[in-house]
Amino acid sequence: MKDLCNVVLLLLLTNFIPKEANGLELNYIGCFQKVLSIKVWYIKRSDGNFDDCASNCWREFSIIALKNGRECNCVARVDAAVASWQCDKLCNNKACGGLEFYSVYRFKPLSIHDLYYCHLTPNAKESAIYSRNFDSLDNLEMCAHFCLEMNMTFFRKDSNKCDCFQAVNYGKFFKRTSDIISTACPKNVNEICDYLFEHHLCLSHVFATRPDYEFQRGVSTFSHCKIINYEIQEGCPEGCSKGWKGDSCRERDCTRNNGDCGDEMKCIESTVNSNKYVECVCPLGTVRNKWYLCEVFRENVALDQLSCWLSFAYPGDKDVSNDGIYNGYALSVNDKRNILSVVFPNLYSIGYVRIYGKLCENERDCSQLDKFVIKLGPSDDERNLPETCGYGPDEAIQAGNPMTVICKDFTYRSKLVVLLQSDEKIGTGNPTIAEMEVYEVSCGVLNGRCEQRCTESKDGDAHVVSCSSWTDEQAVTNSFYGCYLKVSSDLHFKKAGLSYLQCKDACTLMSKSLAVMQAGFKCYCGSSLNIAGNIPVEDCKKGHYGSNLIFDDCDMQDDFCNKVNGTLNLITTTSKATKHDIYDTNSTETLETIVIIKPSDESTNITSLQTQLYDSYNIYLVITSGVTTIAFLFMLALLVRELKLKRVIPKRTSETSGRSARISSSSEVRSSRNSLSVNNTEAI
Numbered sequence: 001m002k003d004l005c006n007v008v009l010l011l012l013l014t015n016f017i018p019k020e021a022n023g024l025e026l027n028y029i030g031c032f033q034k035v036l037s038i039k040v041w042y043i044k045r046s047d048g049n050f051d052d053c054a055s056n057c058w059r060e061f062s063i064i065a066l067k068n069g070r071e072c073n074c075v076a077r078v079d080a081a082v083a084s085w086q087c088d089k090l091c092n093n094k095a096c097g098g099l100e101f102y103s104v105y106r107f108k109p110l111s112i113h114d115l116y117y118c119h120l121t122p123n124a125k126e127s128a129i130y131s132r133n134f135d136s137l138d139n140l141e142m143c144a145h146f147c148l149e150m151n152m153t154f155f156r157k158d159s160n161k162c163d164c165f166q167a168v169n170y171g172k173f174f175k176r177t178s179d180i181i182s183t184a185c186p187k188n189v190n191e192i193c194d195y196l197f198e199h200h201l202c203l204s205h206v207f208a209t210r211p212d213y214e215f216q217r218g219v220s221t222f223s224h225c226k227i228i229n230y231e232i233q234e235g236c237p238e239g240c241s242k243g244w245k246g247d248s249c250r251e252r253d254c255t256r257n258n259g260d261c262g263d264e265m266k267c268i269e270s271t272v273n274s275n276k277y278v279e280c281v282c283p284l285g286t287v288r289n290k291w292y293l294c295e296v297f298r299e300n301v302a303l304d305q306l307s308c309w310l311s312f313a314y315p316g317d318k319d320v321s322n323d324g325i326y327n328g329y330a331l332s333v334n335d336k337r338n339i340l341s342v343v344f345p346n347l348y349s350i351g352y353v354r355i356y357g358k359l360c361e362n363e364r365d366c367s368q369l370d371k372f373v374i375k376l377g378p379s380d381d382e383r384n385l386p387e388t389c390g391y392g393p394d395e396a397i398q399a400g401n402p403m404t405v406i407c408k409d410f411t412y413r414s415k416l417v418v419l420l421q422s423d424e425k426i427g428t429g430n431p432t433i434a435e436m437e438v439y440e441v442s443c444g445v446l447n448g449r450c451e452q453r454c455t456e457s458k459d460g461d462a463h464v465v466s467c468s469s470w471t472d473e474q475a476v477t478n479s480f481y482g483c484y485l486k487v488s489s490d491l492h493f494k495k496a497g498l499s500y501l502q503c504k505d506a507c508t509l510m511s512k513s514l515a516v517m518q519a520g521f522k523c524y525c526g527s528s529l530n531i532a533g534n535i536p537v538e539d540c541k542k543g544h545y546g547s548n549l550i551f552d553d554c555d556m557q558d559d560f561c562n563k564v565n566g567t568l569n570l571i572t573t574t575s576k577a578t579k580h581d582i583y584d585t586n587s588t589e590t591l592e593t594i595v596i597i598k599p600s601d602e603s604t605n606i607t608s609l610q611t612q613l614y615d616s617y618n619i620y621l622v623i624t625s626g627v628t629t630i631a632f633l634f635m636l637a638l639l640v641r642e643l644k645l646k647r648v649i650p651k652r653t654s655e656t657s658g659r660s661a662r663i664s665s666s667s668e669v670r671s672s673r674n675s676l677s678v679n680n681t682e683a684i
Helices: 002-013 049-057 140-149 363-369 500-509 537-542 579-583 629-646
Strands: 027-042 063-067 071-082 102-106 115-119 130-133 154-158 161-165 180-184 192-197 205-208 266-272 275-281 306-308 312-314 339-357 373-377 387-391 402-406 413-420 433-440 453-459 462-468 474-476 481-489 492-496 514-518 522-526 529-534 548-551 555-557 560-562 609-614 617-621
Touching: 027 049, 027 063, 027 275, 049 063, 049 071, 071 102, 071 275, 130 140, 140 154, 140 161, 140 192, 339 363, 339 387, 339 462, 387 402, 413 433, 481 522, 481 537, 492 500, 500 514, 500 522, 500 548, 500 560, 529 548, 537 548
Parallel strands: none
Antiparallel strands: 027 071, 027 102, 063 071, 063 102, 115 205, 130 161, 154 161, 154 205, 180 192, 266 275, 306 339, 339 402, 339 413, 339 433, 373 387, 373 413, 453 462, 474 529, 481 529, 481 548, 492 522, 514 522, 514 548, 555 560, 609 617
16 A cells, blocks of 8 residues: 555656657656756747657656757756746647746656765764655655755665755765666665665765755645644544645645745646646745745856866866756865955846855865855956945855855955955865855845835846835735735734635734735735835736735625725625634635626626635535526515515625625524625615
């Protein structure tokens, strides 16, 4: 049974979508804005993208990425995940990328894993933060997924355990590709279960999770039972943790606890290639990076630019520190330079720099990068460095995890970025790094270093930001609706993943008159707010990362909270919201909402009407097909007359004039599902 569960899990994790391509099966992973493409070409046949692309990549690669409906990429790694709906191009009726996005598919297991190193001193092994039985995962790739899901940087197979950890210890390391021997899995010879070193068979070895691995995140590698043990369980007697569902509690449930996506991402369910696909997505305008964080997407402008590197990995094997390859194993340092410089073809405003360190044998080697300095220059002259971007951490981080330096001045235009040792380290040893990344400025980073309004624009190919004062700042207390960039003052975060009306109910329970929905899914409440930067409501509707919709009441249309204007063609009855409703959107104590729509506003041959006033509370009014408008009005009039004669429900005056009437039923009326009170003139 466990083997069967593992097979099912593997299919779910890749959203199994078979597609014949020389016997290959294409499995959808997701939509991404960045890929490391090794081979690229365009396919002329609009119906052959999948077959031709996979066929041309299968010998050397395991992942393909299709862009804009016809560009085929053989891919080594992917980054910058976005919502699947942004890959809106089709080829042969399958997701085939977008104008700037890639639909990524896996068509065979990885044959080469990102082996980072092995310790020459076994007693220096790291302590695992998370660990589980390797047999329940079957192969190294599944072990990588488990550790990546736990947001860990490294993994290893050790004594039949899959271990995950975040940082490595000091020690003597070894990596030489010619000595590596891979071993196939006993259950599937196409999968890799272990690596051995020909001259060091007894040593365990460590792999990096983040650069080369990516998986579908809608299904977990372990059961999210209320009592969790990080293993696959055939059932959870005590039930699933909030945000998970299924017999083994491995499927995300977007209707509860935001699908356990946290407070910075929204759980959404999409249909991709006729299959349901659940994912945690960042707000529009941002991407999910390899550290499971949302950020504004920027290209690494240092990638493959002219650079001076620090050292050589092994004789004749250059290790360029801006080539997109995050080699972190030990080096034999032959170069005595103590700087690393990257020259750009154009002037850029630098927002931040990421430095990845090398593995270190001891603290002395690692400390060479303590308090390193990032300098900027207007030309390619390393002697002219008038601007200091910033400084590295007091204690450098070795291998796998970046050290990020955010520049102090976002307006300075630079053609040269240089890494220098700190004054106290110069002459004490040679620093070595694995990779340098350089990114342009953005309003999404520290508001572009602006005190008030930040605006982005392009100067040729370069991004620039400019600062200005708010011109429409105002204070609001109630009866307000609008989309704004700035919201401050009396603001309390409630919960992510609520619908607009759930957010309003939550604020009402807090005795706050105003609800604020940030980026379309983060609920805040307040009574007295300072707002500024009015932007189109469409930005709030799209869920842009900088948008804030402020409202005290609204009309739900297309799952969005619109401004209440004029007379509405619907009447609702609601029971009182409870705290349980707000925190558990899968609660049985749902708001009972009945919707009556004017027949004159619909076609005469209606099969069903569906109106969703609450994202998580779907009530359907089904009208049998074949009923004409006149017949419907006649039957409704008879029903109203019958109710009046029998006085089943006393007539009441509508609580609202010129818009939807909300009637709070008494406890006696709520005891019967068929007891409703509506104003008959507004109902029709």
